[in-house]
Amino acid sequence: MIRVENLHRHFGGFRAVDGASLEIQTGSITGLIGPNGAGKSTLFNVIAGVLKPTSGRVMMDGEEITGLAPHELFHKGLLRTFQIAHEFSSMTVRENLMMVPARQSGETLWNAWTARRRIAQEEAELLKKADEVLDFLTISHLRDELAGNLSGGQKKLLELGRTMMVDAKIVFLDEVGAGVNRTLLNTIGDAIVRLNKERGYTFCVIEHDMDFIARLCDPVIVMAEGKVLAQGSADHIMENEAVIEAYLGTGLKNKVVANG
Numbered sequence: 001m002i003r004v005e006n007l008h009r010h011f012g013g014f015r016a017v018d019g020a021s022l023e024i025q026t027g028s029i030t031g032l033i034g035p036n037g038a039g040k041s042t043l044f045n046v047i048a049g050v051l052k053p054t055s056g057r058v059m060m061d062g063e064e065i066t067g068l069a070p071h072e073l074f075h076k077g078l079l080r081t082f083q084i085a086h087e088f089s090s091m092t093v094r095e096n097l098m099m100v101p102a103r104q105s106g107e108t109l110w111n112a113w114t115a116r117r118r119i120a121q122e123e124a125e126l127l128k129k130a131d132e133v134l135d136f137l138t139i140s141h142l143r144d145e146l147a148g149n150l151s152g153g154q155k156k157l158l159e160l161g162r163t164m165m166v167d168a169k170i171v172f173l174d175e176v177g178a179g180v181n182r183t184l185l186n187t188i189g190d191a192i193v194r195l196n197k198e199r200g201y202t203f204c205v206i207e208h209d210m211d212f213i214a215r216l217c218d219p220v221i222v223m224a225e226g227k228v229l230a231q232g233s234a235d236h237i238m239e240n241e242a243v244i245e246a247y248l249g250t251g252l253k254n255k256v257v258a259n260g
């Protein structure tokens, strides 16, 4: 479980995160929504060690992780996808997956001289794992494609695949749906649900597409002006007056009206 306690992140005098407290339960797919500028990405960045908090604490399974560097969190199984999202565009999809695991024996010259057999074995295992991941994500046909040629949605799937190469425990996904067509978004949604159910991944997902959030996430946490405004099921959230007020003039309000 991730517990965020009274977190602040200020930029000069501006309070982007202004006393946010929330919990992300192990095994959940938690949605994080809120109007533009609510502080969602800043909160993610603080949890994931990309930004230091001004004050407050972040706990992971009872252990304080406030201010740990991204690579330290990575080794604890906490990933924010963009930490590993920047694909190597001139490498193939499969090679991109094989780049992820840390501390391969082949990394040092000494090992290269003394442990060729071990390196070959590790590479064979990595290759097998990469192919399993591609199969799981239903993108085996893209194995030999250069990552730079993938569509935005396919790159998002590759991001998810890279989390699978390191057996992440909790993954923070920032706007997975941005610029992704509906069919591919459904594929991404299916992959998230299967990773959650079959592999025990916990997810925290920022997304503006309410259909996507409603289909995947429970609970949904709403942020506004740097604070947590409400929390509950997607249906519950969409009926909440304070939430509708915060979203006035935006897509969620239109959706609420359309549903109502």
Ligand SMILES: Nc1ncnc2c1ncn2[C@@H]1O[C@H](COP(=O)(O)OP(=O)(O)OP(=O)(O)O)[C@@H](O)[C@H]1O
Binding pocket: 011, 014, 016, 034, 035, 036, 037, 038, 039, 040, 041, 042, 043
């Ligand atoms: N490095 C920065 N310096 C100054 N202000 C910043 C910085 N990063 C974010 N902000 C401000 O903090 C506020 C919260 O930004 P943040 O990106 O966290 O919001 P968000 O909820 O993720 O928004 P969106 O949904 O539009 O991505 C915004 O007003 C933004 O302009």
